[in-house]
Amino acid sequence: MTDNEYDYESLGDNTSMTQNAMAGALAGIAEHCAMYPVDSIKTRMQVIQTAPATPSPTIALGQQVRSSSRNLWRGVNSVVLGAGPAHxxxxxxxxxxxEYYGANRQGHHPLASAAAGATATFAxxxxxxxFDVIKQRMQLGDSAYRTVRECARSVFAKEGFRAFYISLPTTLAMSVPFQSxxxxxxxxxxxxxxxxxxYDPSTHVIAGGLAGAVASSLTTPLDVVKTLLQTKGQSHDVRIRGASGLxxxxxxxxxRYGLRGFFRxxxxxxLTHMPSAAISWSVYEYFKWLMHSSHHGQEQSNLLPL
Structure with a gap:
């Protein structure tokens, strides 16, 4: 093995917590920002209107695509503020x-990887x-909020601090299996x-995309429930506004919609999570590799005089 050929799979051991955090922050911001307009469309399709009749998903998607690009980006600042530190x-x-659960050992250890992902999801x-509550309130087609601060202050004044965390149990119920x-x-x-x-960029893109597609497909019903809870404060439906939990x-x-309603x-x-996971993992792995290789090169240069 030459100086430039080192085991990339063990970078979790060799990179510091700070380097992992920095790579994760950049990956999170890139992931959410790149697919934000599609995520806005998803949110608007999931929101239950007062009238029971709802256009088909194909029609609804077409209507949302015709929305102005500016409206589809509304609330992205909330994601940038939250995604960096959270990721x-x-x-x-x-x-x-x-590393602690043993997922870095040779071979496949899906349970250890899943346990690590679940633990990280709680944090x-x-x-x-x-930030996600604010984002979804601003993503609504009829949202009057112009800034993150205005939305946060309004939600707090009308619904109290509880509004920011009423969906947390549902979010965890979705996110833990999703991330696992x-x-x-x-x-x-x-x-x-x-x-x-x-290090192989194509591997990280393909593996990330497949992981995002599988996870998002299996957890869509819980995401629909989460959206209802996070946006209920702006609903004109008394029944929805009074929803108490999952x-x-x-x-x-x-x-309202039967079992099909859980797949709105x-x-x-x-379409959001497949490319966003590919972006997130490839950006994360790239910056982790870049920081490690820079550190590795610096160590080599320090040893040369010796």
């Missing part, structure tokens, strides 16, 4: 737990949930596509 904490925790969601599936699926495909563990929100969706926004959700 920094997420990936730093993940790398630590992946991420506790920090990100208020995503991280274990990603690690599996990464090792299958690149068994030697060297079970109550799920009951409303079942009553399925297509744009998958």
């Amino acid at each position: 920094a904490l997420h990936f730093a925790t993940y790398e630590f737990c992946k 991420h969601d506790a920090l990100m949930n208020p 599936i995503q991280f274990s699926t990603y690690e599996y495909f990464r090792k299958v596509l690149n068994p030697h563990g060297g 079970v109550d929100a799920a009951t409303i969706i079942k009553e 926004g399925f297509k744009p959700r998958v």
Whole structure:
């Protein structure tokens, strides 16, 4: 093995928590910003209107696409403010737990990877949930909020601090399986596509995209419930405004739309998470490799005089 050939698969061990956090922050911002307009379309399709009649997903998607690009980007500042710190904490925790649970050992260890992803999700969601509430309020087609501060102050004044965390149990109920599936699926495909563990951008893109598609498909029903809880304060429907939690929100969706209601926004959700996961993982792995290789090169240059 030459100086420039080192085991990339072990970078979780060799990179510091700070480096993992920085790479995670950059990955999170890139992921959310790149796919934000599609995420706005998904949110608007999932929101239950007062009138029971709803256009088909294809028609609804067409209507949302015709919305101005400016409206589809509304609320992106909230994501930038929250995604950086939340993803920094997420990936730093993940790398630590992946080593602690034994996922970095040779071979496939899906349960260890899933456990590491689940642990990291608790830290991420506790920090990100208020920003996600603000983001979804601003994404609504009839939202009058112009700034993140205006939205946050209005929600707090009308609904109290609880509004920022009422969806947290549902978010965790969705995010823990989502991230567990995503991280274990990603690690599996990464090792299958690149068994030697060297840095390979195409591997990270493909493995990330497949992981995002699988995880988002399986957790869409919980995402619909979460959207109802996070946007209920702006609904004109008394029943929706009074939704008290996961079970109550799920009951409303079942009553209004049946089982199909739990898959509202399925297509744009998958279309959001498949490329966003590919972007997130490839950006994360790139910056982790870049910081490690820079540090490795610096160590080599310091040894040359000796």
